[in-house]
Amino acid sequence: MLISDFHTTLVPLLSCVPKQQIFVFVDANTAEHCLPVVVEEYPVLQSAPVLVLPAGEENKSLHTAELAWSFLFEHHATRQAVVINIGGGMVTDLGGFVASTYMRGIRCINIPTTLLAMVDASSGGKTGLNCCGIKNGVGTFSQPMETLIYPAFLSTLSSQDLLSGLAEMIKHGLIRSEKHLRDLMALLPDLDLQYSSVIEDSIAIKKAIVDADFKENNIRRALNFGHTIGHAIEEAYAAEANAIAHGYCVMWGMVAELYLSVIKLGCPRSVLTDMSHLMIEYYGRPMCNCRQREQLITWMLHDKKNFVASNGSDSQPQISFTLLRDIGCPIVDQVVSKEELNEALEYLFSL
Numbered sequence: 001m002l003i004s005d006f007h008t009t010l011v012p013l014l015s016c017v018p019k020q021q022i023f024v025f026v027d028a029n030t031a032e033h034c035l036p037v038v039v040e041e042y043p044v045l046q047s048a049p050v051l052v053l054p055a056g057e058e059n060k061s062l063h064t065a066e067l068a069w070s071f072l073f074e075h076h077a078t079r080q081a082v083v084i085n086i087g088g089g090m091v092t093d094l095g096g097f098v099a100s101t102y103m104r105g106i107r108c109i110n111i112p113t114t115l116l117a118m119v120d121a122s123s124g125g126k127t128g129l130n131c132c133g134i135k136n137g138v139g140t141f142s143q144p145m146e147t148l149i150y151p152a153f154l155s156t157l158s159s160q161d162l163l164s165g166l167a168e169m170i171k172h173g174l175i176r177s178e179k180h181l182r183d184l185m186a187l188l189p190d191l192d193l194q195y196s197s198v199i200e201d202s203i204a205i206k207k208a209i210v211d212a213d214f215k216e217n218n219i220r221r222a223l224n225f226g227h228t229i230g231h232a233i234e235e236a237y238a239a240e241a242n243a244i245a246h247g248y249c250v251m252w253g254m255v256a257e258l259y260l261s262v263i264k265l266g267c268p269r270s271v272l273t274d275m276s277h278l279m280i281e282y283y284g285r286p287m288c289n290c291r292q293r294e295q296l297i298t299w300m301l302h303d304k305k306n307f308v309a310s311n312g313s314d315s316q317p318q319i320s321f322t323l324l325r326d327i328g329c330p331i332v333d334q335v336v337s338k339e340e341l342n343e344a345l346e347y348l349f350s351l
């Protein structure tokens with residue numbers, strides 16, 4: 001829920017929780033920029049044990065989760081405990097996972113502090129960490145008690161992280177609402193989102209899809225649009241120890257997957273052209289070059305989301321995508337051949 005202060009929302013949420021059973025997870029940046037705001041408005045947290053996680057995607061790991069479980073044991077957290085995750089998707093994914101598994105599950109509250117976490121990562125009930133070289137390889141479906149969105153936190157966010165979140169909002173527009181897409185375009189290039197309704201609109205789009213299919217058996221896969229190729233690009237960056245914000249990879253992945261949508265489902269070419277221009281202007285081009293195409297395809301086959309089928313006559317594994325027939329019309333489980341995939345990557349890298 002969108003909030004304007006923490007006192008009014010946290011008091012009723014935590015009224016039945018013993019004060020010594022409230023724990024806070026932050027990362028180094030949100031400890032500086034966000035935690036003081038929450039503590040000032042809700043002074044009960046002054047005495048709460050705070051775990052400062054190391055910032056960055058590379059720390060969404062089993063090692064960090066173990067640190068967090070140890071912290072809860074050392075502070076005698078019981079099954080009545082509540083963890084408050086204050087941070088971007090790294091903190092809400094990892095904190096949510098730790099809470100959902102500590103003593104078989106304790107409650108948590110998410111306070112997302114990046115745009116991406118506000119519109120995407122902190123809602124929908126997916127928690128997890130990167131494991132065995134696989135992004136989000138281990139995780140749970142577990143809803144937080146509440147997600148509190150405080151848009152003023154966006155004021156200290158870098159422009160890269162704002163654009164990263166915007167990519168997920170663009171995705172929501174592409175799969176569900178042309179109006180949402182138009183509203184977002186109207187906010188570029190300043191991205192002054194704090195006083196706009198786009199954050200609420202984007203959350204509402206995700207919520208409607210998640211409510212229809214919580215465990216991702218069907219239509220929730222629409223939210224994976226751009227992520228099949230996007231995750232592979234993210235792996236390529238990680239393999240070279242290059243930091244890249246998740247949403248950039250999603251933007252690049254969406255352009256390549258729009259190409260597939262055009263050739264396979266007849267999606268209007270103008271959608272691909274518009275998104276390609278937007279990508280070049282705001283996100284630039286992915287650094288991975290065409291020579292890594294084989295590796296990108298291998299990573300796609302490893303991604304747990306890509307239902308891998310063989311087409312009967314030969315046993316070549318195939319990769320399944322969510323593609324678009326048009327804006328607002330996603331079609332899930334579209335099997336793409338290696339040739340088509342190569343063509344889409346060729347298009348992306350030729351831009």
Ligand SMILES: NC(=O)c1ccc[n+]([C@@H]2O[C@H](COP(=O)([O-])OP(=O)(O)OC[C@H]3O[C@@H](n4cnc5c(N)ncnc54)[C@H](O)[C@@H]3O)[C@@H](O)[C@H]2O)c1
Nearest residue numbers: 029033055088089090113114116117120121126153156157
């Ligand atoms: N669970 C889901 O459904 C879901 C959906 C989408 C993405 N994700 C995950 O979310 C993660 C990416 O999230 P992210 O983009 O928020 O990354 P992040 O949490 O790493 O945050 C990005 C950077 O911004 C800093 N930061 C956070 N809030 C700040 C603020 N208000 N001011 C200044 N700096 C701030 C962080 O310390 C970090 O350095 C990925 O791990 C991705 O897999 C999960």
Ligand SMILES: [Zn+2]
Nearest residue numbers: 168227246250
């Ligand atoms: Zn994403």
